[in-house]
Amino acid sequence: MSNWQTYHSSLTRYSDFGFSIDLSLMDIKDSFYSEMQPKIDRAFKDMLALEAGDIANPDEGRMVGHYWLRDADLAPNAEIKAQITEPLAALKKFADKVLNGDIAPPSGGRFENLLVIGIGGSALGPQFVYHALGADSKLQTFFFDNTDPAGIDRTLSEIGKGLNKTLCLVVSKSGGTPETRNGMLEAQEFFEDNKLDFSKHAVAITGEGSKLFNYAKDHNWLTTFPMEDWVGGRTSVMSTVGLVPAALQGIDIDAFLAGANHMDARTRSTEVTKNAAMQLALGWYHAGNGKGEKDMVVLPYKDSLALFSKYLQQLVMESLGKELDLDGKVVNQGIAVYGNKGSTDQHAYVQQLRDGVKNFFATFIEVRKGREGQSIEVDPGTTTADYLQGFLRGTRKALYESGRPSITISVQEVSPFTLGLLIALFERAVSFYASLVNINAYHQPGVEAGKKAATSFLELLNQVRGALTGWEKTADDIAEATDNDPEDVYHALVHLAANGEATLSEGTTPAEDTFKI
Numbered sequence: 001m002s003n004w005q006t007y008h009s010s011l012t013r014y015s016d017f018g019f020s021i022d023l024s025l026m027d028i029k030d031s032f033y034s035e036m037q038p039k040i041d042r043a044f045k046d047m048l049a050l051e052a053g054d055i056a057n058p059d060e061g062r063m064v065g066h067y068w069l070r071d072a073d074l075a076p077n078a079e080i081k082a083q084i085t086e087p088l089a090a091l092k093k094f095a096d097k098v099l100n101g102d103i104a105p106p107s108g109g110r111f112e113n114l115l116v117i118g119i120g121g122s123a124l125g126p127q128f129v130y131h132a133l134g135a136d137s138k139l140q141t142f143f144f145d146n147t148d149p150a151g152i153d154r155t156l157s158e159i160g161k162g163l164n165k166t167l168c169l170v171v172s173k174s175g176g177t178p179e180t181r182n183g184m185l186e187a188q189e190f191f192e193d194n195k196l197d198f199s200k201h202a203v204a205i206t207g208e209g210s211k212l213f214n215y216a217k218d219h220n221w222l223t224t225f226p227m228e229d230w231v232g233g234r235t236s237v238m239s240t241v242g243l244v245p246a247a248l249q250g251i252d253i254d255a256f257l258a259g260a261n262h263m264d265a266r267t268r269s270t271e272v273t274k275n276a277a278m279q280l281a282l283g284w285y286h287a288g289n290g291k292g293e294k295d296m297v298v299l300p301y302k303d304s305l306a307l308f309s310k311y312l313q314q315l316v317m318e319s320l321g322k323e324l325d326l327d328g329k330v331v332n333q334g335i336a337v338y339g340n341k342g343s344t345d346q347h348a349y350v351q352q353l354r355d356g357v358k359n360f361f362a363t364f365i366e367v368r369k370g371r372e373g374q375s376i377e378v379d380p381g382t383t384t385a386d387y388l389q390g391f392l393r394g395t396r397k398a399l400y401e402s403g404r405p406s407i408t409i410s411v412q413e414v415s416p417f418t419l420g421l422l423i424a425l426f427e428r429a430v431s432f433y434a435s436l437v438n439i440n441a442y443h444q445p446g447v448e449a450g451k452k453a454a455t456s457f458l459e460l461l462n463q464v465r466g467a468l469t470g471w472e473k474t475a476d477d478i479a480e481a482t483d484n485d486p487e488d489v490y491h492a493l494v495h496l497a498a499n500g501e502a503t504l505s506e507g508t509t510p511a512e513d514t515f516k517i
């Protein structure tokens, strides 16, 4: 088959949305599709059950309902439908009131800034959407997405004099995530230091009855929006988590939801050649042999989509990176995701992609329209948009010629609708892929280990603090006194010294370093 013919037979197009996905450079043979058919059938069956409200997340005993968020009629019962439609109406009203000044800061005027405090799925979606669509945002938006004090200070100094016009959204499904709680406490303190009543600036988005929910209630925050049990953090961008900030920014959230709804509707087709999400999942399977042997490099050729790879990193890696399959067998699944944007990355790591280790496949995101309005000619007859397109097409070809496969996903422009399309496409591809490789995509047991280790470090730190009295001490002295591992104690001591709680006198080895208060 000629390349041109392969292109035709490997393309899934939704012309009415200006969307296409092209797998012609993945070198997939027809026989692959027939071999995969039993797994494909199962994936479609699993998806039907999931959308009908089955417990698709068996380990946590939860339904998985992000697809209902953009079509509430699909919700399995009236109660869940209301959990979608009521907050949606309420958040629209709230955003209108904030934007027209009915809900205003106590110091007068209107809210002009938004500070979103959250982490992981409670931050990445809002960050991605704001970066992609927030150019004309009504509220300048800032994020605390970590427990890094220097990062917090930097964001607060960027907000600067606008603090009294800043609305804070504290977002946590569980309502108990330490990074988010710390960010909230830091923000609250900073408001209070500036003689501002934090509660008149604060809104919570969280599960009913969570610690954050109760805190917001006890402190009379402006309002609380619910986050439901059946929405996972990494798929929450179309719940209150993503929609409250987007509505406040003046982004057309109906168009955003409509884009996702349309992609969902198309990708419910059981005709594989017409199902872009199944095509994508099969492309991943083919590239990595169903074992994640190849990383996915995400290359959107559009600055406003630069956070797409970061967003997909969580969506794909937290969903698919699993030790056990659904039968309890050790499989160590996953697909590593990284990337930034083209053509910028051509001047960074694309050198390795072209010539180095062949451990990846690329996913190009093509946005056909360069900009609104006219462009100047940077060469006779040539615009910057021509260059961008040239680099995308050129890199894709150059990679293929050196044996590196790629997928190309195209949309006409970056808009609320097309962003909805793209997110829904990847969400469903993740669901399908999880079925193809027989894993639960909706839990994250691995994250718990790090959380537990952090908690024991904090306990150890307090023991070390308590033991650091009197004479100079080494890590071994304190380890013996507190019955802890000397290396753990040493790192706790170095941390205390770096943060002004102890003085360090360096010896020739860490064991000879001494510390005192």
Ligand SMILES: O=P(O)(O)OC[C@H]1O[C@](O)(CO)[C@@H](O)[C@@H]1O
Pocket (backbone or CB within 6 Å): 119, 120, 121, 122, 171, 172, 173, 174, 175, 176, 177, 180, 233, 234, 318, 444, 447
């Ligand atoms: O919204 P929460 O409960 O604060 O959780 C934040 C993030 O932490 C995780 O639970 C684990 O990292 C993510 O899945 C989630 O998006």
